[in-house]
Structure formats: structure tokens, C-alpha cells
Amino acid sequence: MLCAVWRCVHYTDVLLTDASHRATLCRPVCLLLWWWSWHSLLGLASESHLPPRLAVMCATCNGLLPFIHGCLFFSFLFLQTCSVDIFSAGCVIFCVLSKGSHPFGPALHRQMNISTDKAPDFGALDNCLSYDDVVLARDLVSSMISRYPAHRPEAPEALLHPVFWSRRRQMQFMQEVSDRIEKELATSPIVVRLEQNAPKVVTSDWRQVLGPELKEEMTRHRSYQGDSVRTLVRFIRNKKHHYHELSEPVRSKLGSLPEEFINYFTSRFPQLLLHTYKAMEMCNNETVFQDYYHVTNI
Numbered sequence: 681m682l683c684a685v686w687r688c689v690h691y692t693d694v695l696l697t698d699a700s701h702r703a704t705l706c707r708p709v710c711l712l713l714w715w716w717s718w719h720s721l722l723g724l725a726s727e728s729h730l731p732p733r734l735a736v737m738c739a740t741c742n743g744l745l746p747f748i749h750g751c752l753f754f755s756f757l758f759l760q761t762c763s764v765d766i767f768s769a770g771c772v773i774f775c776v777l778s779k780g781s782h783p784f785g786p787a788l789h790r791q792m793n794i795s796t797d798k799a800p801d802f803g804a805l806d807n808c809l810s811y812d813d814v815v816l817a818r819d820l821v822s823s824m825i826s827r828y829p830a831h832r833p834e835a836p837e838a839l840l841h842p843v844f845w846s847r848r849r850q851m852q853f854m855q856e857v858s859d860r861i862e863k864e865l866a867t868s869p870i871v872v873r874l875e876q877n878a879p880k881v882v883t884s885d886w887r888q889v890l891g892p893e894l895k896e897e898m899t900r901h902r903s904y905q906g907d908s909v910r911t912l913v914r915f916i917r918n919k920k921h922h923y924h925e926l927s928e929p930v931r932s933k934l935g936s937l938p939e940e941f942i943n944y945f946t947s948r949f950p951q952l953l954l955h956t957y958k959a960m961e962m963c964n965n966e967t968v969f970q971d972y973y974h975v976t977n978i
Contacts, residue, residue: 770824778804797827812950816843836975851938858917874959878909881951886912893930
């Protein structure tokens, strides 16, 4: 039975070798995708960090996940490799999120594209995910299928990536970040890192991107610097904390907490979450951020 499942997965041409011709999935990768696919198939997204919108996509991806699950379970039981190459896992994740596509093109040219280091094509994600989720998915998959094995993340690191976070966890992270940097000086390393490439994250003035209702709201209690990532994160945190004090038109515009609320901002600033996550990595050993950057329980 397991051998039949193994052959079915390979017939899908998803698990291909990378440029070094290694196709074996290492034990941590088997754990990564086995955990992810099993939670998706059982509909346990609400109990895991996998967002429901991605779990539904995984469970309906042309019946592929049952085969992936069997393949990974087989690999986990019988393969004892020490390799930390998760190239194949990145291709599988891309296939699931894009509903059956492959980052290196059609099956006929796929292996050649990989062997010649042709750049992957992430266009299929645009039709399957919102733009803010595309930003997250591209970041994870591109690192997993990097031509340089040393640049690929290990399975625990991949599991912690924000693409797997629920909207509630995204909101919680933004709150933690705002509280952490509230009293920091503008010249402190953490603020300097957060403000790097700010125009790409918040445009020249993020205040102009918001609706008229929020523009009026932001002038009532304090001023916000429109070209700053820190002040945008602070604005999100403040509106969340004072959500029930907001006027009805503003609450209606922002939507319900936490899903619609955080989506209001990430949809308008799709680089914000990923940029903030990478900037705050310098605080990864602080107690409040350990769960975001270190695997404690899988």
C-alpha cells in the first residue's frame, strides 16, 4: 500500500531532484509536511497555526494531499538521511498553494529548468491567494527551493514562517511588536532595522492609503508619522486596543476582530507582516518573541 502511494506521488512529478540531484526528503521535512497535510485533511486548521483559507485549499487540491501524506509517512518511517535539503518540500508546498502548479514549469521541461538554474515562476500563486499571502508564500517557497542548499531553511524554521499563521496570530504579533518598540529611541538598532526600506512597506505616506473614516480618527488623540513603519504598527495596535471606543462607521470599515481587522491593514500593506517579522528577528531570544522564532512544540 505504501509503495503504491509512493509511486502515485512520483507520477505527479512534484518531487523532483534539485540541481545536485538529491530527491530524498529528510526526516525533519517529512515531519513538516506530514504534520501540515494531516492537519489540513482532518480540518484541524483552527487548532493549528495553519490559516483556514490555506487549509481549505490544501484539502481540495485535486486529491493530492492524501498521496503526499502517505508519501511523507513512508519516508519518515524508512528513510534515515541526515540531509537538510528541503527543495522537494518547497515544490510540494507550492503545488498545494497554487492548486497543482509547479514553480519550474510543465513536466516536460521541469527537470531541465532546475538543472540549468532557471528562475522559478511564482505566477500561479496570484490566482489562488490574496496578494499579502502571495508575498508570504513566495518568500517561504523561494528560500526552500534556492539553488544553494545552504540557503534553504531547516524544517522547524519553515514551520514558523508567517505564511502558516492565522489572522489572530498575525494580530497578536503586531501587538507584541508595538509594545516592544514603543519606548525605543529612533536611533536604536531595532527601530533602525524596522525602518529600513520603509517606502516599500508603507509607501511615502501610509495615512493616505487608509479610508477617510480612519484619517479623521487618527487625528483625534495623537499624531502619526506617515512614512514610518513603527507608527503604522503603533496605529494598528492602538485601534485594536480601543476598538470598541471607535465610531460605528470606523468599526464597520475595519471589520470584526481579529480576522477582518488585521486583513484591512495587511491587504493595503502586503509587505508589512513579512518585513516586520524579519526585522524583529534580532529580538528572537526575548521571552515574548520566542514562540515566533523558535520551535517549542510540534
